[in-house]
Amino acid sequence: MSACYKDTRQGTLENIENWLVSDDSELIFWLFGPPGSGKTAIAKSVSSYVQKRGILAATFFFSVRIGQGCSDGTLLFPTLAYQLASFDSSFKSTLCLALKRDPDLARRSIDVQFRRLFVQPLLSMRRTEIPLVIVLDGLDECVDHGLMQDILRTITSSVSNLHGRVKLFVTSRPEWHITRILKHEEGNHVLPYNLQEMESGQATRDITVYLQNSLHDIAQRRNWGLSWPSEDELTALITAADGLFIYATTLVRFADRARMEPHDILRILVG
Secondary structure, three states: OOOOOOOOOHHHHHHHHHHHHOOOOOOEEEEEOOOOOOHHHHHHHHHHHHHHOOOEEEEEEOOOOOOHHHHOHHHHHHHHHHHHHHHOHHHHHHHHHHHHHOOOHHHOOHHHHHHHHHHHHHHOOOOOOOOEEEEEEOHHHOOOHHHHHHHHHHHHHHHHHHOOOEEEEEEEOOOHHHHHHHOOOOOOOEEEEEHHHHOOOHHHHHHHHHHHHHHHHHHHHOOOOOOOOOHHHHHHHHHHHOOOHHHHHHHHHHHHHOOOOHHHHHHHHHO
C-alpha cells in the first residue's frame, strides 16, 4: 500500500490541504472514484502529511484482501478509540472510565459506540488550533453494507457536535449504499470530491510521469540504455492505462520483476 508517487496528484492534494486548513470547510471530505484510480494512495499521502503536522488522530483502512478484521465495520469505533487513547491522555482517561462502567461497550450498537467510545472522550480533549484528522479508506470494502450505512448516518448526523475538534477524510467507490448517505442526504457536513471528474486530464499526465521515471529507473539498473522503452512504446502503455494508476503500477511491477529480455517484456506489456 503505497502513497502517491512524487509530483503526481498535485491538484487533488492541494485541494485536500486547503480543506484541512479552512475554518469554514465541511467537516468530512469524501473522495470517491472507480477501482484502481488511486484512492488508497491518496489516503496514505494525506495520512503522512497530517502525521508530520502532528494532527493525525487515527486511521482505518478497510480491505477485504488483508484479512477479515479489516472489512468488519463493527471494529471501526473500537479501533479508532484505541488509537485516539494512544494519541491523547485526556481521551484515554475518559475512555477508561466509560469501559469501567460498561466493559461490553465495544459490543453495543453503533450509535452507543460512537457516542461513548468516540464523541464523549473527544469532547474531553483540549481543542487544537487546527482540527485533528481521522482517515477512513475504502468504505465500500466493509462487507456489511447495511452496517456501513448505519456508521455513516451516525457520523454525519453527529459530527457537528464535536465543535470543530476533528475532521474526517474518507474514500470509497461511488457505490449506492454510500452515495445515498454522503451525497444525497441534506445537512450531512460532507464535501464530495469526484476523483475521476476532477482529474480527467491530470491522471494521464501523472501516469506519464510515473511510467517515464519508473521504467527509466528499471532500464538504468539493468543497463538497458536510455532508449528503453521507445516513445511509441511508452505512449502505447500510457494509452492502455486509460487513467488508472493500478494498471500503471502493475505494468511497472511486472517489468521490474520479469526475468527476460527487455524487448520481450515490452512485447508482453504493449500486447
